[in-house]
Amino acid sequence: KQWYQRRVAITAGIYKLLEKYNNVSEVEHKTYDATYLRRFEITELPRYLVLSIKRFTENRFFVEKNPTIVNFPVSFDMAEYIDPVVSDKYSSTEYNLLANICHDGKATDGTYSVHLNLTSAGLWFDVQDLHVTKLQPQMITLSESYIQIYERGDVSTYKQQENKME
Numbered sequence: 001k002q003w004y005q006r007r008v009a010i011t012a013g014i015y016k017l018l019e020k021y022n023n024v025s026e027v028e029h030k031t032y033d034a035t036y037l038r039r040f041e042i043t044e045l046p047r048y049l050v051l052s053i054k055r056f057t058e059n060r061f062f063v064e065k066n067p068t069i070v071n072f073p074v075s076f077d078m079a080e081y082i083d084p085v086v087s088d089k090y091s092s093t094e095y096n097l098l099a100n101i102c103h104d105g106k107a108t109d110g111t112y113s114v115h116l117n118l119t120s121a122g123l124w125f126d127v128q129d130l131h132v133t134k135l136q137p138q139m140i141t142l143s144e145s146y147i148q149i150y151e152r153g154d155v156s157t158y159k160q161q162e163n164k165m166e
Contacts, residue, residue: 013072014071014073014076018078018081020040021081023040023041023083027040041082042078042081047152048151048152049078051147051150052146053148054066055144055146065106072145072148073097074117074137075095076095077093078094090154091154092154093153097140097148097149098116098119100114100140100145100147101146101147101148102143102145102146114128124140126139
């Protein structure tokens with residue numbers, strides 16, 4: 001069989017990854033002398049949420065790239081991952097994707113590109129070095145995301161510009 005017929009795409013959902021921070025799920029944490037169970041909790045919602053997906057691992061001999069495709073939405077609500085007392089402090093707990101930084105290629109020699117959302121026009125662009133091309137929104141979720149930058153919905157730059165114009 002050809003190599004491309006044997007290749008299986010491994011996927012993970014961003015919601016599954018965020019469950020780590022719901023203050024309910026326990027994560028095993030090992031040190032050199034003991035093993036602990038830890039829980040994580042989000043206590044405040046930042047204006048910008050930066051998610052870094054661990055793509056590279058390094059050991060004494062080589063660097064490996066994790067090719068797992070992380071399924072992610074262009075917008076999502078953080079309400080289910082935070083305490084209701086925390087969510088009451090904010091008029092919106094929804095986050096919208098502003099930028100998606102991707103790595104294509106092997107771990108040792110690949111290229112980086114960024115998908116940028118021009119929210120005022122509702123357009124997406126793929127930027128790689130000096131090359132800028134228009135991008136279909138459906139193509140964003142098919143990339144090997146490395147870093148994602150979300151903006152909280154109630155402080156959107158576009159919404160602030162609209163309010164100044166009125």
